[in-house]
Amino acid sequence: MKRTDPSVETGGEDGGVECPYCGSTDTVREHPKGPSLCRSMHYCNGCEQPFERFG
Ligand SMILES: [Zn+2]
Secondary structure, eight states: OOOGGGTTOOGGGBOOOOOOTTOOOOOEEEOSSSTTTEEEEETTTTTOOOOEEOO
């Protein structure tokens, strides 16, 4: 059940997630290949650190 709103395509969980290390929202979501379906990987462009967000 996904709601898609083209006006907020980069909002929500797919982008702009706040980095837990530096607080930057310049982050990108990554797509893990493993069985990590209950979590999402993100990468901070600010401090160049990968981090997880649990969903
Ligand atoms: Zn950061």
